[in-house]
Amino acid sequence: MQSEAHALDEATRLVPLGEGWHAGATHPAYANMAGPFGGVTAAALLNAVLVDPRRLADPIALTVNFCGPIAEGEFEIETRLQRGGKTTQHWSMELKQKGVVCTTATAVCGARKPVWSHYPVKGPTAPSRDSLTEMRKDGRPEWTRRYSFRFVEGGLDNYPRSDGLVHSARSLAYIQDAPDRPLDFVSLAALSDAFFVRIMHARGTFQPMATVSLTSYFHADADELAAIGAAPLLGEADATIFHNSFADQTCALWTPDGRLVANGVQITWYKE
Template sequence: MATTTTELDRDTAVIAVGDGVWQATISDQWAVPRGPNGGYIAALMLRAMLCAVDDEARAPRSLTLHYLRPPVPGTDATIHTTIERAGRTLSTVTARMVQDDRPMVIAIGAFANDFPTVADYSTPPPPEIATPPKELHTLEPAPGVPPIALRAALSPVFGPGPMSGGDEALVGGWLRLADPRPADALAVAFYTDAWLPSPFARLTTPAPAPTVDLTIHFRTRLPYAGMAPDDPVLARFSSSTSAGGFFEEDGAIWAPDGTLLAQSRQLALLFPGAAPPPASS
């Protein structure tokens, strides 16, 4: 893998220990109040899976993660990878993160070369893609600010605003890592869970929203050609339904030129703050 130079690179580093097993340290710099951010964990799992595939021609196409329990920040974990099948063009890989003999995260991914196509089509990006911001905003460390809030630079575009009691569950805007790096698959995996949960636009006070499962579809080879390391992406996340303590969230991430980089969907919990955390955030 490339020499690690950025925060995300350093904090998703893995070391091979043999037989498809990788050792990693769960950084405490990507934490929300209830554990590591789900996008950070997705990037870490993806790095181990990419190392297992060990073929740059086979780009990430799909990644699904189930968060069983929050990994413990500041401690080591092992990631067990298995190449379930390696065909002529597509490899299917599973991965399991373990701490203290307990499974934390389970993932399955598809990695493939390009296929011939019989049709190319896409939905146009939102009109907001035409007006990128002059600058993005980062937070400074302060009491009560979780570490994850310091890892991204933002410029909100979509939705009524967090805790505004709005009439739609919609959030998002321009986004990049605070420590700039190319928008490769690791960065984009993080971006799919980097914004506040979309139901927060309907709420008036925060609530725990741990992710149960997250699926990411990478819609082009990454890093996307033509994007500089400090170029932001445009990210939009929305939810149509919250019922029985669960909500879904659909996401889309575009390059500044309007190219769709990734789509995501996750199922997450939404419950009062006194409830116990059954999954990772």
């Protein structure tokens, strides 16, 4: 008997309409406060490149710009191979609804070769995942139920709060698809945006907020991701500035043994 498809695969499934042209649809399992969870949109855009027969190598970078709201329902993704060579390919993507651009993106694919490697950065120290409690999901957007969050520090169990204090924007948590799903570039693209907007951690107030642009860098090839399987990743996120409606946000995703598999940066928007 064939097992039921994972919700992430359903949400990022694309139907080919022609070269560089696919149809998809939003999925209720990844609904956010307004429109879909940005990570699943990023994953769908990357998937349009992953399934393109012109792709020659694994993705190494993804940038997504959220231009406007995405309504519930069908969308189309147009993908262009802008330029390619033996080592890298440069792609651009547009997600449209009824002919209107909602999201743009670029991706770089790069051929990794077994040459010199060096890992100067070390993963953060954390207790075992089993010693930590699962984040409560009551009152949170539907997409949060698609992930397991076990915070080491900077949790959101007391959010929102009205103490008037500004706390650290840093958080550290084990993050994993729920139910479990073997890691690949689709899930890694989504996981790279599975960090809550930093103003929630720093200020603790509930207000309009959203990611405007995100960039994720991937530091493993497909075989390396497959070897990780469905193991949880240790996610670290922080911010360095909140200024007049915009804030930055950095993130990193580590394997349980301290291997960095992805990191990135975002610019986010907030409103009083």
